[in-house]
Amino acid sequence: QQPVQSPQAVILREGEDAVINCSSSKALYSVHWYRQKHGEAPIFLMILLKGGEQKGHDKISASFNEKKQQSSLYLTASQLSYSGTYFCGTNTGGFKTIFGAGTRLFVKA
Amino acid sequence: DTGVSQDPRHKITKRGQNVTFRCDPISEHNRLYWYRQTLGQGPEFLTYFQNEAQLEKSRLLSDRFSAERPKGSFSTLEIQRTEQGDSAMYLCASSLQGDQETQYFGPGTRLLVL
Numbered sequence: 001q002q003p004v005q006s007p008q009a010v011i012l013r014e015g016e017d018a019v020i021n022c023s024s025s026k027a028l029y030s031v032h033w034y035r036q037k038h039g040e041a042p043i044f045l046m047i048l049l050k051g052g053e054q055k056g057h058d059k060i061s062a063s064f065n066e067k068k069q070q071s072s073l074y075l076t077a078s079q080l081s082y083s084g085t086y087f088c089g090t091n092t093g094g095f096k097t098i099f100g101a102g103t104r105l106f107v108k109a
Numbered sequence: 110d111t112g113v114s115q116d117p118r119h120k121i122t123k124r125g126q127n128v129t130f131r132c133d134p135i136s137e138h139n140r141l142y143w144y145r146q147t148l149g150q151g152p153e154f155l156t157y158f159q160n161e162a163q164l165e166k167s168r169l170l171s172d173r174f175s176a177e178r179p180k181g182s183f184s185t186l187e188i189q190r191t192e193q194g195d196s197a198m199y200l201c202a203s204s205l206q207g208d209q210e211t212q213y214f215g216p217g218t219r220l221l222v223l
Contacts, residue, residue, distance in 0.1 A: 002151075030210065041113075041200065041214040042152065087151045091210060095140065096165065099151030 001025055003090045005100035012078045012107045020073040020103045022088030031064050031071040032089035032097060035082075042087060045073075078107045111135060113215035115201050121221045122191055129187045130218045134203030141184050142212060143176055144200040145169070152200055152214075158184060159206070191222045 003024045010018050022031060029050045034042035046057070048064035048071060059076040075082055085104050089097040114133045122128050134141050139160050144152035155174070156166045160181035170176075173191075178184040188195055198219050202212040 032211070034214075041216045044211055044213060047211055089151075089212075095157055095159070095210060096154055097210065097212065098154065099144075101149070102151050 002098055003088055003100040005086075005088055005103050007103060008101075009104040010106070012082075012105065014080060014107055014109055015077050016107075018075045018078060018105060020075075020086050020088075020105070022071045022073070022090070022100055024069045024090045026069065026090070026092050028064075028066065028069050028090050029093040030091045031062075032091070033062055033071075033073050034087045034089065034099075035084045036087065036102075037084040045086075075105070078105075080107050080109060083107045113201055113203050113213055115199075115215040115218050117218055118216060119219050119221075121223065123223050124193060125190055127187065127189045128191055128220065129185055130199055130201075130220075132184045132186070132201030132203075132215055134183070134201070135205075135213060138203035138205045138213075139181065140204045140206055140210075141178055142202045142204075143184070143186050144202065146198040146200055146217070155186075155199075188220075191220075193222050196220055196222045 006021045031048045033045040036042040062073045064071045085102040087099045087102045089099045091097050116131045141158045143155040146152045156176050158178040173189045176186045198217045200217045201215045204212045
């Protein structure tokens with residue numbers, strides 16, 4: 001079943017922060033986050049594994065709450081280059097990753 | 110460039126024609142996935158290979174769709190008797206077993222069926 005992402009879209013000014021949420025109705029083994037720019041392939045950002053963890057690099061980080069079957073992606077001090085569509089992909093333990101419908105992020109100067 | 114490559118990048122065809130797409134995964138990756146993505150949606154799983162074995166096909170994949178991965182290297186996705194509803198971006202991704210299933214996507218093949 002497809003995970004639910006919220007919000008569907010967000011507009012930020014450069015330097016502002018954003019949070020994108022991903023929730024599933026199924027118990028999760030891992031959550032994957034990708035960013036896709038228009039007309040390009042999705043680019044891998046990070047993966048979070050069962051056990052509840054938080055990861056981050058640069059100003060993009062994420063958390064995974066296994067009990068709530070939710071993950072959140074945190075974008076701090078956003079840059080113009082952060083614009084794009086963010087997808088979460090959920091894995092319940094096999095090889096199949098199911099992607100959400102995406103959150104469209106637009107950062108303006 | 111050692112990433113995932115796909116060919117062609119764009120394909121325009123008439124309804125009823127057959128089309129074939131190719132995907133070359135990252136060389137050491139033994140897992141390969143095909144997805145379909147329509148405007149405003151996330152990638153939808155179509156099928157998965159581990160080495161040369163096709164281990165799962167989505168119910169979305171009708172009998173008109175077939176995929177192969179001979180010798181466990183490149184893969185092809187064929188659509189027979191194309192329909193307008195097949196118009197979409199077809200993405201290929203590969204991963205290395207044991208690498209937490211991190212999938213690396215190719216640039217995709219955009220199909221337009223007239």
